[in-house]
Amino acid sequence: MDRFxxxxxxxxxxxxxxxxxxxxxxxxxxxxxxxxxxxxQATEFSIIPAFxxxxxxxxxxxxxxxxxxxxxxxxxxxxxxxxxxxxFTVAYFLAFHVRTLTWQITLFLLCTIPxxxxxxxxxxxxxxxxxxxxxxxxxxxxWGVIDEPVEWLLFSDFAVILAFVHLYTLFMVVPxxxxxxxxxxxxxxxxxxxxxxxxxxxxxxxxxxxxxGIMIGTIFVVTLVMGDFITVxxxxxxxxxxxxxxxxxxxxxxxxxxxxxxxxxxxxTVLITIAILLRFVDIRKEL
Amino acid sequence: MAFKTPDLSRRSLLKGAAVTAAATxxxxxxxxxxxxxxxxxxxxxxxVSNINEVAQKVKEDLGFTLEMTALDSDSVTQRAATQPGSFxxxxxxYWICKKIWPTGNLQAMDTSKIKNYDxxxxxxxxGKLAPDSTIAQGTAPHSVGFTSGPGGTDFVDTxxxxxxxxxxxxxxxxxxxRPDLIGRPIDSWAELLNPEFKGKASILDISxxxxxxxxxxxxxxxxxxxxxxxxMTRDEIDKTMAIFTEAKxxxxxxxxxxxxxxxxxxxxxxxxxxxxxxxxxITAVKARGIPCVYQPLKEGYRSWGGGIGLxxxxxxxxxxxxxxxxxxxxxxxxxxxxxxxxxxxxVPETSKNFMSADEWGYWFEGKAAEGDIANPYGAKLAGAGDxxxxxxxxxxxxxxxCWNSVMTENQYMVRKWNEFVAA
Numbered sequence: 001m002d003r004f005x006x007x008x009x010x011x012x013x014x015x016x017x018x019x020x021x022x023x024x025x026x027x028x029x030x031x032x033x034x035x036x037x038x039x040x041q042a043t044e045f046s047i048i049p050a051f052x053x054x055x056x057x058x059x060x061x062x063x064x065x066x067x068x069x070x071x072x073x074x075x076x077x078x079x080x081x082x083x084x085x086x087x088f089t090v091a092y093f094l095a096f097h098v099r100t101l102t103w104q105i106t107l108f109l110l111c112t113i114p115x116x117x118x119x120x121x122x123x124x125x126x127x128x129x130x131x132x133x134x135x136x137x138x139x140x141x142x143w144g145v146i147d148e149p150v151e152w153l154l155f156s157d158f159a160v161i162l163a164f165v166h167l168y169t170l171f172m173v174v175p176x177x178x179x180x181x182x183x184x185x186x187x188x189x190x191x192x193x194x195x196x197x198x199x200x201x202x203x204x205x206x207x208x209x210x211x212x213g214i215m216i217g218t219i220f221v222v223t224l225v226m227g228d229f230i231t232v233x234x235x236x237x238x239x240x241x242x243x244x245x246x247x248x249x250x251x252x253x254x255x256x257x258x259x260x261x262x263x264x265x266x267x268x269t270v271l272i273t274i275a276i277l278l279r280f281v282d283i284r285k286e287l
Numbered sequence: 288m289a290f291k292t293p294d295l296s297r298r299s300l301l302k303g304a305a306v307t308a309a310a311t312x313x314x315x316x317x318x319x320x321x322x323x324x325x326x327x328x329x330x331x332x333x334x335v336s337n338i339n340e341v342a343q344k345v346k347e348d349l350g351f352t353l354e355m356t357a358l359d360s361d362s363v364t365q366r367a368a369t370q371p372g373s374f375x376x377x378x379x380x381y382w383i384c385k386k387i388w389p390t391g392n393l394q395a396m397d398t399s400k401i402k403n404y405d406x407x408x409x410x411x412x413x414g415k416l417a418p419d420s421t422i423a424q425g426t427a428p429h430s431v432g433f434t435s436g437p438g439g440t441d442f443v444d445t446x447x448x449x450x451x452x453x454x455x456x457x458x459x460x461x462x463x464x465r466p467d468l469i470g471r472p473i474d475s476w477a478e479l480l481n482p483e484f485k486g487k488a489s490i491l492d493i494s495x496x497x498x499x500x501x502x503x504x505x506x507x508x509x510x511x512x513x514x515x516x517x518x519m520t521r522d523e524i525d526k527t528m529a530i531f532t533e534a535k536x537x538x539x540x541x542x543x544x545x546x547x548x549x550x551x552x553x554x555x556x557x558x559x560x561x562x563x564x565x566x567x568x569i570t571a572v573k574a575r576g577i578p579c580v581y582q583p584l585k586e587g588y589r590s591w592g593g594g595i596g597l598x599x600x601x602x603x604x605x606x607x608x609x610x611x612x613x614x615x616x617x618x619x620x621x622x623x624x625x626x627x628x629x630x631x632x633x634v635p636e637t638s639k640n641f642m643s644a645d646e647w648g649y650w651f652e653g654k655a656a657e658g659d660i661a662n663p664y665g666a667k668l669a670g671a672g673d674x675x676x677x678x679x680x681x682x683x684x685x686x687x688x689c690w691n692s693v694m695t696e697n698q699y700m701v702r703k704w705n706e707f708v709a710a
Contacts, residue, residue: 046368046390064706071709133557151486154558155542237542238492239535241709249705252361253494254368255698 031267038260047256055261065246065262069269072242075157075232076225079164083221084214086165087172091213092206094173095180108177111170123163123231130154130162155237163235168224172217179213180206215281219274226270326351326608332378333360335567335593335630336456340663341621349615351608359546360493367392376609377596381428382495382691384452384596388431388440393596395437395449400610403617406634411454411592412446416684425499425517425690428454428592452594453613454633456625459588459683463554463564467578476500476507476586479561480534489553489562490531492543494704496691499589500563501527503688507586517692521699528703532710543708554579566629569676574666581629583677587688594633626650627663631680653679 038055041048059065090111098104114122129135130153137149152158183206191201229244243266250259330337330353337357345353356374358366364383366373371392379387387393398404409415414422414429432454433447434440442451464473469484479488479500491497502516505527513523534540541559544550551571553559564581572579595616597609616622622632623641627650632638639647648654653675660669669675677683694700 064709068709131556131558238545238708239540239543246705252365253701254365
């Protein structure tokens with residue numbers, strides 16, 4: 001009995017039980033409930049706990065679902081590409097070109113200051129800027145670059161992606177910066193001594209070593225973009241949809257089983273995407 | 288162990304009974320004045336009438352506290368149906384009532400307790416503005432206004448003495464336009480899809496109301512003949528959505544709006560020149576000094592009505608306070624406040640006492656203003672000689688073509704609406 005009480009197994013379980021309880025109660029159980037509700041039926045205003053495939057039938061049978069999922073992926077991919085380019089550049093500058101540690105930390109904090117304001121306010125503030133009579137158009141017209149206000153600046157895909165990149169670039173900068181700081185500087189010296197040009201160092205040494213950071217950043221950005229419906233709604237003027245909007249529309253009209261079914265499909269899609277991404281890189285080294 | 292029995296002699300019992308009887312013989316006035324200050328009623332509804340000034344006046348005139356929450360129409364429906372314990376008073380529209388009355392979350396209201404019941408405009412009682420009016424298509428308020436009795440979850444079509452909502456406010460809605468940016472007269476709903484306004488039109492993103500606007504436009508264009516715009520068949524819904532989806536793909540719409548602030552911003556900034564609008568949005572744009580007209584159109588108006596409902600959990604002192612509130616609401620001060628924003632009060636006569644003769648003439652009778660007309664917050668809306676868009680009460684409410692509706696095919700319509708938005 002004593003041996004059992006003192007065994008490593010029991011200690012191990014006892015140590016993780018608080019986290020396990022929290023995760024089970026607040027993550028696993030709700031997901032299970034959502035999955036169960038997705039098989040139920042609904043009327044105008046109430047849910048009927050009767051098993052039925054109708055929600056999934058409707059989801060997979062409707063062309064809107066495919067179009068919307070494709071749209072969501074499109075936003076995710078474009079945002080990922082842009083945030084990667086900007087995030088990598090910023091992180092590279094911070095890690096390799098800034099000499100002192102104090103300056104690195106200062107500049108890094110400078111990047112995070114905008115995030116002290118609410119996401120929604122930062123997104124909405126684009127609207128007066130990009131509007132037909134907004135600052136961007138007025139400035140361009142007064143400089144003589146254009147004669148008519150540019151329409152596609154606002155309430156378009158351009159506006160949505162601009163807002164996404166604005167909101168989520170930092171999520172790329174942080175993991176990449178983190179990984180870059182851990183690169184042993186002597187490796188770069190060695191590469192230079194061996195005769196590599198700057199570009200070759202970048203491609204052959206730095207990028208392979210930052211892959212885990214890029215992967216973490218990608219996971220952040222992709223999951224955030226695939227779930228964010230408010231940005232899409234406001235910046236496109238309610239004219240574009242992504243999966244989050246389908247879910248929020250359903251919830252607003254009390255069609256909970258239908259919303260649950262869409263949510264389950266979205267969850268599975270995102271999990272598959274992340275599983276595929278994780279095949280390319282082992283991020284356990286970073287954690 | 289022995290218990291000491293209480294000394295309950297016949298004398299003390301009779302004394303106690305006499306005191307209790309005396310206390311209950313003089314109930315209401317004294318207890319009322321004391322306790323009513325502690326009563327708090329939680330009201331929620333669309334932003335239309337959840338105004339702070341009303342809560343302040345309630346505190347002054349009636350003594351109890353009114354806590355107000357304003358939400359958009361879909362959130363209001365959701366809350367009324369799923370969170371009955373979170374509110375005491377529901378300030379909602381009749382089409383929302385049609386959706387949620389069957390849940391039993393609201394209680395039937397006794398019309399005998401409403402002082403001004405007989406002065407309520409005919410539209411809410413038998414559906415007719417004047418004895419010879421025709422009843423418009425759609426979910427007319429009187430058809431979902433009465434129920435069979437306390438605890439009823441059905442609708443009856445006679446004045447049964449038990450109402451689902453006590454009507455308070457209504458209006459006739461149409462398209463709002465920027466006359467300075469359009470430059471020519473607009474007289475038909477079909478103008479919303481006119482390619483001349485490509486990229487400058489908008490419609491609201493609330494399915495139950497937006498579909499009615501869509502129906503008015505399609506019928507005005509001559510594309511579809513509806514049997515009853517308020518209760519469309521699947522075929523009619525499909526055709527309507529197809530026309531609008533095509534227009535959307537062609538870039539006709541600049542944006543859609545869900546709350547009335549968004550509509551005000553779209554119009555005031557010039558992003559949009561023609562859109563579905565609500566009356567307070569027009570007055571808000573005008574109050575900023577920007578010309579905006581609530582355009583009367585030849586096909587008629589889309590109308591809506593709203594009222595106050597009580598939660599089924601309300602009883603006792605709170606319930607009495609709620610009836611006091613409703614009687615006070617119909618007594619005219621709130622009616623006057625709302626009329627000056629462009630709405631109509633369900634009991635116009637009492638509101639007349641709280642409006643100046645010039646205001647009454649402008650807002651209700653459609654006469655030219657003699658001086659400046661200001662909104663309830665003081666900003667000027669119209670000058671001398673201006674006439675209210677659309678004219679008098681009889682002109683506007685008499686030209687109602689359809690009411691905001693909940694159709695039998697509602698779930699199908701909602702799905703189609705989601706497809707439209709995603710298209």
